[in-house]
Every structure is written in structure tokens, then in C-alpha cells.
Amino acid sequence: MGKLDNPISLLREILIRVPLIIKTIFLHAIRLSHVTGKQDLRTELTVAVIRSFLTFNSPIGQQQKDSIRDPGIKGPMWVSKVTLPQPENDVQDAVIKAIEDLKVGDETYSIPGVAPVEAEWTGHRSGVEKNTPQPDISEEAKYEELCRESTDETVILYFHGGIYFLCDPCTHRPVVTQLSKRTGARVLSVRYRLAPQNPFPAALVDALVAYLSLIYPPPGSLHDPVPPSKIVLAGDSAGGNLCIVLLQTLLTLRRICPTIRFHGRDIPIDLPAGVATSSPWCDMTRSMPSVHHNSIYDFIAPPTQDPASIYRPISVPDDDIWPAKPPRIDLYANANALLHPLVSPIAARKDLWKDAPPVLIAMGEEGLSDEGLVLARRIHEAGAPVVVEQFEGMPHCFGMVMMGTPSGRRFYDVTAEFCRDAVAGKMAAGTPLSGEITYIGYKLLGTRQIPLDKAVPLTDEEVDERLRMNAQWRLEGERELQREWLEKVKL
Structure with missing residues (x-):
């Protein structure tokens, strides 16, 4: 790149x-x-x-x-930049409580600290040409104009993709503007901390700060309190992962720690109206068959390392942020944490999804499809509503990279409809399409319904074994990498 x-x-x-x-x-x-x-x-x-x-x-x-180079703000969008103030360390403590509760082994992680979180309020701007710049007015005035054009009380809390180490709200402005246009909602797009400088769970702490800030605005906020029933979490790829693990964090905290100290108040942990994801990254170990079988249709290359060899991290020239010291295999998390449910949500026990709000998973016929389908199956079997749309032959995040195509337009229309229905309370586990995939054929020429339990020809036990083997391979590779590093340090 x-x-x-x-x-x-x-x-x-x-x-x-x-x-x-x-x-x-x-x-x-x-x-x-x-x-x-x-x-x-x-x-x-x-x-x-x-x-x-x-x-x-x-x-x-x-x-x-x-x-993350900012292309500038122009065309049919309003963007108002804000900084959400740093709250007490209780937010970090709550995330750590959730991590510890969900641990299944000796997972380790960094203590990220709590920081101010930058974000962008984004909305559709009508009546302007594609190159029209934003007027030179204050961020507060831009927010007021954005609210004036927003026709719905819904707020979409958006997390951008980018493998957890790339991209920014500025790269995803066209995406969130489309969502705003189709829903009439305001969108808060979050600039969470990026790996490898800020590994797991820094992004999750920032996501929780942003979510709580919507519901309980800190002093000086531009927005009024937003009821959680009016909030939809949304994101693509790694941002889809962040949506899902934020939801799992909220579900866990409601069970073990239902209140949290936030800007001087003890507040309850409430769930959003729904979660809408595009090509969510659900398996950090890349263990599912589709990473190879569907690579022909995708721009994401399949894994190339031989499982019989020692696993090695991405091979790039060194700089001051990578390799990490001590070294690790993965940019985002320690190898022994790759199967933690708040890192790879595909690894979460199905009962952990009980009482989840509606979840939308939209995807192509891509490398990540199996992991999304397995996650959807587990959410459904827990009794929570989940809607899946899969587009034949479409690559990863096709809605973002092919916005003007018929498939891209359908993706945004479906996502907007899901957001409206979730906020209206129309989604339930027993409603039509919950528990089924809507498989959309080539060129949108036809659709068919596939039961989720038939979507991936792997049992839960076979999925778990694949995850375990690939995670162990990475863990052994990380141990060898650290051994080599220690030897060099001694010299």
C-alpha cells in the first residue's frame, strides 16, 4: 500500500x-x-x-x-468533529471485568488506560454538488445543520474497518453518509485507538466510552441524551468485530456488573436497539474453510503459511511501532488471547448471546463468510434474533468498495431497513428470516432461503477444534519469536 x-x-x-x-x-x-x-x-x-x-x-x-490521510470534507455530507472527554478509569475496569469473566485459559492483554475519544458526527447534506465544501462555521453550527436535516431520532454508532490498524472515520465518510441518507439518522463515527501501538482491549474501551457518552452526554457535549433503544451499533470488517464484542461486553456486564461510574454518576448498563455489520471479522485465527474456498472471489488473500512450519508475523520492514517489544505474532492481540470471545466472537459460547438485541450480518461470498455464518448460527441457537444476507460472488465489504452497484445499493437499503425495524422493536427471534440466510444470486436475479444450521458444513465441535489448532499454532510461533528475541537482547 x-x-x-x-x-x-x-x-x-x-x-x-x-x-x-x-x-x-x-x-x-x-x-x-x-x-x-x-x-x-x-x-x-x-x-x-x-x-x-x-x-x-x-x-x-x-x-x-x-x-488515514484526510481527503477533506465536501459534497452531500455534514461532518462535525467532536472529542468525547475522558471518563473515570471505571470504564476500563468494567472492560477488564468482562474480559476476566469470559476467559477460558491464561489469556494475557495490555492495560490500555482510558483516554478522550475523538469522533465525527456525520449526516446527509441535501441540495449540494459533489465538490461543494462545508461552510466555514463552528463545529457546533455544523452539528445543528446536521440535526436539522436528520429526520429520525435514531443514532448509528459506527466503527470503521481496517484490520484494527488502518483507516479512520475520514476514510468511511461516504459509507456513513449513505447510512444517514437512507435512515434519516445521525451517525457518530468513532476514531478508536489503533493497533499495534494500542492493542486489545484499547479499541473496546474507546467503543464503550463512545456508547456511554451517547446515552449520558458528558458536560459540554453537542448532543442531548440518546435512549439506548434509539441506538444501533454498526461497522464493517474489524469495525463489525468491534460492534459485536462491544455487544458481548454489554451483555456480560449486565450479568456481572450492571452499573458503572461514568463522569461522576453511577449509570446502568443498557443494550442498544440492534447491531448492523458488514463482513464482520469474527475469527482472528482465520480457521474457517471459506478463507481458502472463497478467496477466488475476494481481494483478501488466503493464509499462505504452512501449518507444519513455525508461524511468523506479517513480514514488513521494521519501524518504531512494529515489531512490538517483546514481539508478538498478531498486530492486535497476544497469541494466547486470540480465542477470547472479546477478540474472536466466533469463539463465544452460544449461551452468552442470550437476550442479545437483533443482529444483522451482511456479507459477500468472501473469505470471512464462514465465520460470520457460524456466529449467526450460534446467536440464533441462543434464542436471539439474527438476520443474514449473503451476496453471491461479492467480495469483502462490497457495499463500501462498490457503492453504486445494484448489490451495493441493496446492501445499504437492507441495512437501513434493519436499523428502522430494530429501533421500532419489530425484530424478534421468531420473525420471518430470523434463523435463515437470504442468499442473493448473481446480479440480484434471484434469492433463496437457507437455514442457518445448513449454511456451514461444520459442527460446533469441528469449528472449535479448528479454532483451537490454529490458535495453538500461533501461540507456539509467538513463543519461539519471543525466545529468539530474548537471545538477541542478551547479546
């Missing part, structure tokens, strides 16, 4: 990919493409080009900087 803001650099990168583009068009035209009948030309080209850019060959710090 390189710098593409320079026109000359961008032109060079495009020219390098001309042979790839020509080859893709030619094979598609003569119907010899491996994805014929699953992807149209636009989708196939999009996947091929994005895949070619995802090389991750520069230092992690540089990748971060490149991914």
Missing part, C-alpha cells in the same frame, strides 16, 4: 496494472475467467485491482499514515 495522493505516483501505479486489467477483461470476455457466472466484469476488475494494491510491503507506521 503506497502513497497514491501524488498524481504522478497514481499514474505510475495505474500503468503498472494495465496488463492485469487487459488480461482480466480478455478472460472475462471469452468466459474463461475463474469467476464466470459469479462476478460481472466491474466486480472482477474491482477485486483484481484492489488485490494488487494490498501488498503491505511498507512499515506498519507508514501504512497507517497512508490509510
Whole structure:
């Protein structure tokens, strides 16, 4: 992933990919493409080009900087930047209580501290051209204009994707603006702390601060209190993971610690109206069959390391933030914590999802699909409402990378409908489509319903064994990495 803001650099990168583009068009035209009948030309080209850019060959710090460069605010959106004040350490303590309650072994993690959380209120702005800049007014005035155009009391609390170490609310403004436009809701998009500088559970602490700040606004907040019944958590990829683990944190705290100290008040832990996710990352170990079977349709490459070898972390040039010291295998979490339910929610026992609000999982036919389907099955079997839409041949987060396509439009329409129904209290475990996948065919030409218990040909025991084996492989790799590091330090 390189710098593409320079026109000359961008032109060079495009020219390098001309042979790839020509080859893709030619094979598609003569119907010899491996994805014929699953992807149209636009989708196939999009996947091929994005895949070619995802090389991750520069230092992690540089990748971060490149991914969070603010493109500016213009067009049909209102953006009001805010900082949610730092609360007491009780928020961190509550997250740690949830982590400890859900531990199944000797998982270790960092103590992140509590910090102010930056965020962006975002809403649709009508009647302007795509290049119209925001007026030069205060953030409070922008928020007032945003509220004036918001037609619904719903608030969407949004967490961006980016593998937990890339991206920012500024990269996801078009996505949240679409959600605002279709729902009439205000969207609060959160700038949570990124790994590897801030590993698990820093992002989760920030997410809880943002959620509680909506319900119980700290002094000086622009917004009035938002009832939890009017809040929908939403996110894509790693942001979908953060939505789901925040929900699991809230469910756990309601059971073990139902009140929390927040800006001088003891407040109850309440659940949101629902959770809407796009291609959620539910398995940090990448253990499910779809990571290989569906890689042909996806721009996310499948794992390439041989399980018979020693597991190694991502190979990139060193900088001051990676490798970590002491080293670890994963950018986000210690290897012994990868199967903690607040890291990989696929590993949570199904009974932990009891009393969960409605959950939407929208996905393509992608590498992450099996883990999302297994999670949906477990939520359903716990008696909670879950709605799943899977789009044939579509890649990871297709709603974000292919917004103007028919599939992209359907994704946003379905998400908006789910948000409205969740806030209206229309979702229940026994309603139609709860417990089934709506599988949407190529080019939206047809749909069929698939029971969740038939979606993934793995039993819960087989899923758990795959997770255990892959987690153990990573743990052994991390131990060897740390042994090598200690030897170098001694020298």
C-alpha cells in the first residue's frame, strides 16, 4: 500500500496494472475467467485491482499514515468533529471485568488506560454538488445543520474497518453518509485507538466510552441524551468485530456488573436497539474453510503459511511501532488471547448471546463468510434474533468498495431497513428470516432461503477444534519469536 495522493505516483501505479486489467477483461470476455457466472466484469476488475494494491510491503507506521490521510470534507455530507472527554478509569475496569469473566485459559492483554475519544458526527447534506465544501462555521453550527436535516431520532454508532490498524472515520465518510441518507439518522463515527501501538482491549474501551457518552452526554457535549433503544451499533470488517464484542461486553456486564461510574454518576448498563455489520471479522485465527474456498472471489488473500512450519508475523520492514517489544505474532492481540470471545466472537459460547438485541450480518461470498455464518448460527441457537444476507460472488465489504452497484445499493437499503425495524422493536427471534440466510444470486436475479444450521458444513465441535489448532499454532510461533528475541537482547 503506497502513497497514491501524488498524481504522478497514481499514474505510475495505474500503468503498472494495465496488463492485469487487459488480461482480466480478455478472460472475462471469452468466459474463461475463474469467476464466470459469479462476478460481472466491474466486480472482477474491482477485486483484481484492489488485490494488487494490498501488498503491505511498507512499515506498519507508514501504512497507517497512508490509510488515514484526510481527503477533506465536501459534497452531500455534514461532518462535525467532536472529542468525547475522558471518563473515570471505571470504564476500563468494567472492560477488564468482562474480559476476566469470559476467559477460558491464561489469556494475557495490555492495560490500555482510558483516554478522550475523538469522533465525527456525520449526516446527509441535501441540495449540494459533489465538490461543494462545508461552510466555514463552528463545529457546533455544523452539528445543528446536521440535526436539522436528520429526520429520525435514531443514532448509528459506527466503527470503521481496517484490520484494527488502518483507516479512520475520514476514510468511511461516504459509507456513513449513505447510512444517514437512507435512515434519516445521525451517525457518530468513532476514531478508536489503533493497533499495534494500542492493542486489545484499547479499541473496546474507546467503543464503550463512545456508547456511554451517547446515552449520558458528558458536560459540554453537542448532543442531548440518546435512549439506548434509539441506538444501533454498526461497522464493517474489524469495525463489525468491534460492534459485536462491544455487544458481548454489554451483555456480560449486565450479568456481572450492571452499573458503572461514568463522569461522576453511577449509570446502568443498557443494550442498544440492534447491531448492523458488514463482513464482520469474527475469527482472528482465520480457521474457517471459506478463507481458502472463497478467496477466488475476494481481494483478501488466503493464509499462505504452512501449518507444519513455525508461524511468523506479517513480514514488513521494521519501524518504531512494529515489531512490538517483546514481539508478538498478531498486530492486535497476544497469541494466547486470540480465542477470547472479546477478540474472536466466533469463539463465544452460544449461551452468552442470550437476550442479545437483533443482529444483522451482511456479507459477500468472501473469505470471512464462514465465520460470520457460524456466529449467526450460534446467536440464533441462543434464542436471539439474527438476520443474514449473503451476496453471491461479492467480495469483502462490497457495499463500501462498490457503492453504486445494484448489490451495493441493496446492501445499504437492507441495512437501513434493519436499523428502522430494530429501533421500532419489530425484530424478534421468531420473525420471518430470523434463523435463515437470504442468499442473493448473481446480479440480484434471484434469492433463496437457507437455514442457518445448513449454511456451514461444520459442527460446533469441528469449528472449535479448528479454532483451537490454529490458535495453538500461533501461540507456539509467538513463543519461539519471543525466545529468539530474548537471545538477541542478551547479546
